[in-house]
Amino acid sequence: MKIKNICCIGAGYVGGPTMAIIAQKNPDINVTVVDINEKRIAAWNDENVENIPIYEPGLSEVVKEARGRNLFFSTEVDAAIEKAEMIFISVNTPTKTYGMGKGMAADLKWIELCARQIARVAKDDKIVIEKSTLPVRTAAALKDILDNAGNGVKYQILSNPEFLAEGTAVEDLQAPDRVLIGGDIDTEEGKAAMQALVDIYAKWVPQESILTTNVWSSELSKLTANAFLAQRVSSINALSELCEKTGADVNEVARAIGMDSRIGPKFLKSSVGFGGSCFQKDILNLVYIAKSFGLDEVADYWEQVIIMNDHQKKRFAENIVKTLYNTVSGKKIASLGWAFKKDTNDTRESAAIYVADYLISEQAEIVVYDPKVTEEQIYADLDYLGTRSEEENRKLVTVIKDPYKVCKDSHAIAVLTEWDEFKSYDWQKIYDCMLKPAFVFDGRDILDAQKLSEIGFNLNSIGKPK
Numbered sequence: 015m016k017i018k019n020i021c022c023i024g025a026g027y028v029g030g031p032t033m034a035i036i037a038q039k040n041p042d043i044n045v046t047v048v049d050i051n052e053k054r055i056a057a058w059n060d061e062n063v064e065n066i067p068i069y070e071p072g073l074s075e076v077v078k079e080a081r082g083r084n085l086f087f088s089t090e091v092d093a094a095i096e097k098a099e100m101i102f103i104s105v106n107t108p109t110k111t112y113g114m115g116k117g118m119a120a121d122l123k124w125i126e127l128c129a130r131q132i133a134r135v136a137k138d139d140k141i142v143i144e145k146s147t148l149p150v151r152t153a154a155a156l157k158d159i160l161d162n163a164g165n166g167v168k169y170q171i172l173s174n175p176e177f178l179a180e181g182t183a184v185e186d187l188q189a190p191d192r193v194l195i196g197g198d199i200d201t202e203e204g205k206a207a208m209q210a211l212v213d214i215y216a217k218w219v220p221q222e223s224i225l226t227t228n229v230w231s232s233e234l235s236k237l238t239a240n241a242f243l244a245q246r247v248s249s250i251n252a253l254s255e256l257c258e259k260t261g262a263d264v265n266e267v268a269r270a271i272g273m274d275s276r277i278g279p280k281f282l283k284s285s286v287g288f289g290g291s292c293f294q295k296d297i298l299n300l301v302y303i304a305k306s307f308g309l310d311e312v313a314d315y316w317e318q319v320i321i322m323n324d325h326q327k328k329r330f331a332e333n334i335v336k337t338l339y340n341t342v343s344g345k346k347i348a349s350l351g352w353a354f355k356k357d358t359n360d361t362r363e364s365a366a367i368y369v370a371d372y373l374i375s376e377q378a379e380i381v382v383y384d385p386k387v388t389e390e391q392i393y394a395d396l397d398y399l400g401t402r403s404e405e406e407n408r409k410l411v412t413v414i415k416d417p418y419k420v421c422k423d424s425h426a427i428a429v430l431t432e433w434d435e436f437k438s439y440d441w442q443k444i445y446d447c448m449l450k451p452a453f454v455f456d457g458r459d460i461l462d463a464q465k466l467s468e469i470g471f472n473l474n475s476i477g478k479p480k
């Protein structure tokens with residue numbers, strides 16, 4: 015089966031970059047990314063390719079190459095569905111905020127809307143691909159809707175979860191550890207649909223890195239991968255607290271265990287807590303699924319990863335208050351970083367939001383600098399928590415696009431994102447314009463501890479003996 019037209023519903027952090035690479039590597043296939051968010055589509059189509067809505071190193075170059083040739087961004091969802099032989103669903107699947115499963119289950123409202131729209135519009139057979147991260151067995155629900163609400167055309171449902179990480183999306187997509195494709199391995203039609211997708215990836219991914227499985231294994235592998243990754247961060251963060259009490263250094267411990275090839279060195283960087291739109295959401299989803307099968311021990315085991323992460327964020331903020339002589343009321347605290355990790359403008363579930371919120375509740379005055387996050391986004395993140403009024407957030411939080419001005423006259427600096435540029439600042443200059451004693455709380459342990467101590471800073475780094 016030769017695919018000529020692809021449609022991707024959802025032009026977000028996954029749909030945009032993923033389709034840009036598929037289009038770049040398959041110039042003979044037309045790829046149309048559609049979204050109901052007009053502003054987002056307009057930004058993807060912005061004449062100046064630097065204004066695309068997602069900041070990812072290397073992405074604007076890929077978009078520049080393919081856009082208008084065989085990569086298109088549009089709000090005309092029906093037209094793109096109708097034309098495509100293959101439809102990716104890459105819409106958001108956040109944690110439910112209402113009703114059954116509130117605060118745990120994935121909200122599949124948008125997924126179902128997509129399925130119903132495809133069913134309504136499609137006039138010929140389609141391959142429908144789950145790109146969003148979904149609870150195991152969602153493909154059965156999708157098939158039920160498509161088969162019953164449709165126009166009598168045939169559907170093949172594939173699961174093709176995405177493993178890219180933000181900030182490295184382009185590298186991850188260009189050289190993935192593996193591509194996972196789940197489908198109906200028991201029928202010829204199922205196998206043909208899987209092969210059609212394999213052929214698209216095989217344009218740049220080695221065959222041995224393209225795994226095909228049954229659809230349930232594929233769906234569950236995505237949740238499992240995120241749970242394992244987050245579990246490693248919570249594990250090292252749990253040890254960081256013990257390091258601070260015992261004189262051990264968490265980086266030395268991580269290095270020592272990471273050299274054991276059975277453990278490996280990645281994802282052992284202790285931090286102020288993991289953020290991002292997915293780790294927490296996907297573990298909560300896994301916990302909910304386990305509970306719904308009555309597997310309480312399994313659910314409790316994974317829930318602990320989240321409990322530990324919440325504890326890490328809270329204890330970082332508490333330590334700031336305790337160290338600043340038990341009060342931050344009226345004190346100016348500079349936040350270096352707001353994004354949930356470096357090299358992205360994404361702030362979803364960023365630890366910085368929770369640390370700032372805690373400190374504002376202690377009546378601190380927060381001044382924020384992040385190289386990529388807008389002022390509007392920072393206020394939106396705080397407003398979303400609903401801890402206080404929007405006016406109060408604007409009164410107590412200031413956003414300045416100059417790191418030196420942010421640190422000026424502050425009592426303390428909290429490093430909350432690991433942006434590389436923080437390392438190369440003129441720290442003597444920063445010290446000279448701060449109130450003394452000049453405290454730095456390095457929630458990412460990226461600063462040169464010896465240099466800062468020599469300048470005179472009182473440095474607190476996560477996982478380092480006090």
Ligand code: NAD
Pocket residue numbers: 023024025026027028029048049050051054091104105106107124127128145146147148176177178179180291292
């Ligand atoms: P996102 O919120 O950035 O993008 C989703 C887009 O879908 C939005 O622009 C929204 O307007 C659009 N949308 C929703 N319903 C629609 C509809 N009915 N028709 C057209 N457009 C619609 O989300 P994201 O970060 O790209 O994540 C998408 C999925 O991919 C989620 O399931 C997530 O768990 C998964 N995922 C995300 C990442 C990541 O790094 N962000 C990585 C792997 C997997």
Ligand code: UGA
Pocket residue numbers: 147176177178179180181240243247280281282283284285286287288289290291292293354355
């Ligand atoms: C993560 C996974 O790494 C991707 O494989 C997956 O596709 C994606 O979730 C998803 O499903 O959304 P992402 O959240 O973009 O990617 O970024 P990560 O690099 O995993 O970082 C997540 C959080 O953990 C960040 O806040 C980061 O600072 C933190 N982290 C990561 C640590 O604190 N220590 C580490 O050693 C690694």
